[in-house]
Amino acid sequence: MSLSPESDSLPAGAGTATAWAQEDLETLAARGLRRSLEPLESAQGALVRVGGEVLINFSSNDYLGLAASPTLRAAAAAALEQYGVGTGASRLVVGDTVAHRRLEARLAAFERSEAVLLFNTGFAANTGILPALVGSGDAVFSDALNHASLVDGCRLSRARVVVYPHAEVEALARALEETPARRKLVVTDTVFSMDGDHAPLAELVSLCRERGAALMVDEAHATGVLGPRGAGLCEELGLSEQVDLRMGTLSKAFGGMGAYVATSRPVAELLLNRARPFIFSTSLPAALCAAAEAAVDVVEGDEPLRERLWRNIRRFSAGLRALGFPAEARSAIFPVILGEPARALDAARHCRERGLLVKAIRPPTVPEGTSRLRFCLSAAHTEGHIDAALEVLRGLRGVRG
Ligand SMILES: Cc1ncc(COP(=O)(O)O)c(C=O)c1O
Structure with a gap:
């Protein structure tokens, strides 16, 4: 969503729907469920540029790193x-x-x-x-x-x-x-x-x-x-x-x-x-x-490409288990379940400040009480990227509480 550069001087419409929207947005915000957009300044990949920063991307479903191939x-x-x-x-x-x-x-x-x-x-x-x-x-x-x-x-x-x-x-x-x-x-x-x-x-x-x-x-x-x-x-x-x-x-x-x-x-x-x-x-x-x-x-x-993804999946799941998180190598998706939306948002912020892009997933995408970080692995990740993510998770206080 983008606002017009002249949005302050433009008519906002009849106002009825705007009032509805404001009311509903306030409710969403109070529950920690309001969402917003964050544009990438680069192609999709293991590393992406967001807000001028290069981050390791753990939120993409581009499992084989083909989106920018x-x-x-x-x-x-x-x-x-x-x-x-x-x-x-x-x-x-x-x-x-x-x-x-x-x-x-x-x-x-x-x-x-x-x-x-x-x-x-x-x-x-x-x-x-x-x-x-x-x-x-x-x-x-x-x-x-x-x-x-x-x-x-x-x-x-x-x-x-x-x-x-x-x-x-x-x-x-x-x-x-x-x-x-x-x-x-x-x-x-x-x-x-x-x-x-x-x-x-x-x-x-x-x-x-x-x-x-x-x-x-x-x-x-x-x-x-x-x-x-x-x-x-x-x-x-x-x-x-x-x-x-x-x-x-x-x-x-x-x-x-x-x-x-x-x-x-x-x-x-x-x-x-x-x-x-x-x-x-x-x-x-x-x-x-x-x-x-x-x-x-x-x-x-390209079987080696799929094998590279699976090597990453195995490395990440072994690392998560070593940190005490339940994790099985069944797919490229690893949830770290935190509970309430605010905890997932805090955890996402913690990761972001340490160079990881991993989004908080909240209801209605997941059931109430199961807000989480959803880590997605890719064949494009290096061992270094995965180890960096595990290191950040090690420092994520209160995750296992
Ligand atoms: C299980 C499942 N089915 C369908 C879709 C929708 O696919 P698309 O993003 O191509 O619309 C998604 C995507 O998020 C999904 O996770």
């Missing part, structure tokens, strides 16, 4: 030259290009799936897919810690929404048994975005099969990180073919922007006909498609 930049620049900046319309109108088709074909090969459909963002994918698949008379079963975009997709669908306790398969089994519905769809993150833990995927697959339910997973934080070729938790567990819809983002390990769903041809065809963010929104710029295609090649082909 010369390979992706070159692919995007060539497509920018060929296609220009905007696409002018949704894909169903005139915004479909060969770059979109090529990316879908590349992703289908990577995911070993019959079909892939692109979306503009992960948020658009989740809020589009769920209402296209289920509606009134149906039921959707959603893990309590699912990402906000899945939560909103469930709400928009008009299906009955049953939230089951986090990763509790028995509770889900009971809910599936007890909930009458025409169609039943279970939906879960595979790697949970704020905790870094895994969904009990093998059990979910068997349960859905037993109960005739469909399964949709969100691999946003698993794609590029888990699996022998980086194709996520489904690939890691050899379950890709048994999951009805696998959604992945291009905005995290792939270093760009956009999302996709790997699924059967009929499901992809239905989404193309029904998913409102797909139908009613201008398509992804071709330059981002070309960058993503290059990113898939890197993710699949």
Whole structure:
């Protein structure tokens, strides 16, 4: 958000909404939940420049350090030259290009799936897919810690929404048994975005099969990180073919922007006909498609890069455990849970003053009482960066209280 340089002399509008906003902002501030923006003055990377300072970045989902990679930049620049900046319309109108088709074909090969459909963002994918698949008379079963975009997709669908306790398969089994519905769809993150833990995927697959339910997973934080070729938790567990819809983002390990769903041809065809963010929104710029295609090649082909990320994950988790924090090397995400928002804000400030950029995560992103620092590891971090973070955490007073 930016204010006009002349904001003091400009009319502020009719005033009613402004009064509402002021009231709500005061409430947020009193609860330690008001948020603000902080622009980077550099590209994304292990080191970023913010407010004139160079900081070690532990808040980015750029897990493989591809967001500023010369390979992706070159692919995007060539497509920018060929296609220009905007696409002018949704894909169903005139915004479909060969770059979109090529990316879908590349992703289908990577995911070993019959079909892939692109979306503009992960948020658009989740809020589009769920209402296209289920509606009134149906039921959707959603893990309590699912990402906000899945939560909103469930709400928009008009299906009955049953939230089951986090990763509790028995509770889900009971809910599936007890909930009458025409169609039943279970939906879960595979790697949970704020905790870094895994969904009990093998059990979910068997349960859905037993109960005739469909399964949709969100691999946003698993794609590029888990699996022998980086194709996520489904690939890691050899379950890709048994999951009805696998959604992945291009905005995290792939270093760009956009999302996709790997699924059967009929499901992809239905989404193309029904998913409102797909139908009613201008398509992804071709330059981002070309960058993503290059990113898939890197993710699949550069095993040493993924191994570098995992070396960093193991080093950080061992260091955290040595400091007395509970930490498992399951993904690139490590929460340091502090409790109330003010404690997380203080901890973020402590880190910032010592050269680390790690943001405080507060409700509603995480449940009340679990405000935290969320450390994200990247293949671009050096051992020195990781050791510096551990040293700062050592000095973080009261964290373990
Ligand atoms: C689990 C999960 N799903 C979906 C999204 C949304 O993806 P995008 O940032 O591409 O909109 C996110 C991103 O924050 C996420 O963490």
